[in-house]
Each structure stands twice: as structure tokens, then as C-alpha cells.
Amino acid sequence: MSEVMMEKLSFETLIPKAAELFSVLSEDTRLRILISILNREKSVSEIVNEIGISQSAISHQLRHLRQLGIVRYRRSGKNILYALDDNHVRNTLIQVFEHVAHKSVEYDETLWRKNNEAQK
Secondary structure, eight states, X not given: OOHHHHHHSOHHHHHHHHHHHHHHHTSHHHHHHHHXXXXXXXXXXXXXXXXXXXXXXXXXXXXXXXXXXSEEEEEETTEEEEEEXXXXXXXXXHHHHHHHHHHHHHHHHHHHHHXXXXXX
């Protein structure tokens, strides 16, 4: 987003929408769905096979994600294919997982150091 656009939209007006996005991303099933379609669009049945939960649960979550503008869909014959709405969503997911992975490694290294010091 450009600086000019950020000037027009104050952070105060964006905070509730950002909080809603983080709330949506805090649910495991939704994150699994989003990761499933991170790199390519997929049908509900492909997502079901990959994640291993019911088709109705996947469809319910996809409907919610679609209403919030996080995923989009298109028809292809009899199938409906789902994809991330745009690169902002993709980049956000990648950044979140990179941060979590980084902090997990940091946490593991700290534990390893503490264990080694305790053994001395």
C-alpha cells in the first residue's frame, strides 16, 4: 500500500479490520485450508483429501473465508476451485509461518542451551 493511501486510511480505521483478520487466522482448520491453497487453486474435494476433515466443515470455512475476502473461487465445469484472494494474503501467511519457524528455532536453541548448562 502506498504512503499516500496509508495517509488516507488512518490506522485507527484499519485496526478493527486487522483484528478481524487475525481472529480468522487464529483457527487451525482455516489455517490448514489456506496453506492447502497457498500455491495453487484447489477443489473442495482436493482440500478434504489433503486436510482430512469433512466436506461440510471445509465448505463452511471456505464460505466464511470468502465472505471476508481472504479466498476467491471460480467455476471450472462441475467443480468450484478455491484460491487465495491475492498476494497480500499469501505474503501474510508466509510471513506468519516464517516468524513462527524463526521463533521456534530460537526457542529450541534456548532450551538446548539451558539443558546443557544444567548438565554442567
